[in-house]
Amino acid sequence: MMKFLFLLLALFFAACSEYPDMEPDILAQHIYSQNPIELGSSNKEYVAMLAKSFGMNEGAIIAVQKHILSKKTTDKMKSDYEKAIYEKAVKLEQQNGESARKDFVVNVLAPYLDALSRNEIYKSGPDNESFERIVSNLYGKFFPDDGAAQSLFSFMNAAKVYFSGESFNVDLKNTVNRNLLKYGLFLDFELQSMASILKVQDTLLPMTAYKGDSLSAINLKRFIPGLMPSKAGYYTIGMNYVVVLDDMIAARAESDSLELEQGEFYRKYGDKRFERFWRYLGLDLSLQKASEIYNRLLKKDLGGKNFAYIKRVEELNTAIHETKHIVDQIEHPELTLNLDAEFSAHVTEAIFSPAPNAALLSAIQRMEKYAMVQRQPYLNQVVVKLWTMAKRSAYEEQYTDDSLRIDLTDLYNNYRTIRENAYFEPLDEFAEKVAGKL
Structure with a gap:
């Protein structure tokens, strides 16, 4: 009997911890406004991609496809959304x-x-302001903090x-x-793009003091349907977070896995402009050779590894x-x-x-793109040095990961910023307080 009671309690708390589904009329507008999906397509690959x-x-x-089709017009879909989200907000005014709170997050706030x-916006003019007051007051009720309701209203x-x-x-x-974080949530908000409320899945680096300032790193995961931005991470100005x-990290890992599966047949480089640029830099590289180096280095680090x-x-x-971006802002x-x-x-x-080899490939791709646009002599030298390291690591047995790290550290220590002609700070403190803890 006691074991049965514990099982019931476990199931109860597990159910309570889950967020509800988004209401169909709200979900339809939410999905279609982010990306007008093909409604008549039942192609398995297309559905899987969506x-x-x-x-x-x-x-x-x-x-969702069927529900949107049932609306006949986008105007009808939007009016049903407005009715559903308003009724949900009013209903939640009577609930605690x-x-x-989770219903509010999924079906109103997000x-x-x-x-x-x-x-x-919900509707123009006074109707929208009245609705936003309801949303702000609900936010203040479900996420209580000094001035919480007004803070959301001011933000909106x-x-x-x-x-x-x-x-x-x-x-x-x-x-x-700062308020949402107390509840394990975070708002990823991009104007003219999209917004997502994500849950904190893991704290990668707890808040850490750094030269009179501080920084932290968190892993966020999607729990509400919606598109994700193309970025895998970023740092928040003014918060040092x-x-x-997590969803985009998983997508990158899938991409790496697919490239590894193709092995030597994978062609990372196919644009002839790269060859012309390498020739200009004096690099002995072809599209085929560059792709071969890419494949060798990816395999060297990630070959045989699980997802x-x-x-x-x-x-x-x-x-x-991203933490290095924050540290550079603190130091310079x-x-x-x-x-x-x-x-x-x-x-x-x-x-x-x-x-380090896989990360070197990312460094090459980013700096190469900058150099191709800027044609700045010093930046060109950086690209040459990075490719030289890549070739050595790909073909020379005695060139170990430690050798690569030594050369990268030397490149970092001797780099002069292009505009200010300044050095970056040595990496000792970063190694101890940030990288070591990560």
């Missing part, structure tokens, strides 16, 4: 507790903020006026996120890369040129990565 893109199962995608990010208003030509105050978004997006290992490598690489806030910052982050990533 399911992966939106973080849904294939059956749910087919159900954890399940109501879809509305996503629509707001594209300036697709700032997003709206941005589309009128005014600047957006990122501090308003940070205030909302590094965000690693979980490859995903963990991508997660660590992204976390190292005067440095403003993006390509300098990317050099620092990519080379540091390769130095501390458990897969």
Whole structure:
């Protein structure tokens, strides 16, 4: 009897911990406004692609397609969405507790903020302001904090006026996120693009003091249907949080796995412009040779590894890369040129990565693209040095991972920023306080 009671309690708490499904009328508008999907296509590959893109199962995608088709027109779909989200908000005014809070997140807050990010507000004029007051008050009730309701209302208003030509105050978004983080949630909000409320799946680096400032890294996972941005991670200005997006990390790991499966037949380079550029730099490279080096280095680090290992490598690489951006801002806030910052982050990533060759490939691709556009002599030299390391690591047995790390560290230590002609700080403290803990 006691064992049965414990089982019931376990099932009860497991059920309570889950977030509810998005209401069909809300989901239909939420999905279709992000990407107008083909409604009549039941092609298995297309449905599977949609399911992966939106973080849904294939059956749910087919159900959404049918539900959207039942609306006949986009105007009808939008009016049903507005009715459903308004009725849900009003209903939640009379409810309390954890399940109501989660219902609010899934069926009111997340879809509305996503629509707001594209300036697709509930209704124009007073109706919208009245609705946003309801949403803000619900936010204050379910995520209580000093001034919580007003903080969300101010944030939403700032997003709206941005589309009128005014600047957006990122501090308003940070205030909302500091509160959401207390509940294991985080708002990924991009104006003119999309917004997602994600759950904190893991703390990769707890808040760590660093030269009078601090930084942290968290892994976020999607739990509400919706598209994800193409980035695998980023750092938040004004919060010193590094965000690693688990769904995009998984997509990168899948890409790595597919490239490894193709082996020597995979052709990373196919654009003749690369050959012309390499010739200009004096590099003895062809598209075939560059692809061969790429394949050799990827196999050297990730060949024979399972998906979980490859995903963990991508997660660590992204976390190292983004935390270095924060550290550079702390140590040298005067440095403003993006390509300098990317050099620092990519080379540091390769130095501390458990897969330095794979990270070197990423560094080459990024710096190569900058160099092809800028045609800056110093940047060209960096590309030559990175390719030289790659060739040695691909073909010379005595050139070990440690050899590569030594050469990368030497390149980093001697790099001068293009605009300020300054050095980056030595990596000792970063190694101890950040990379070592990650």
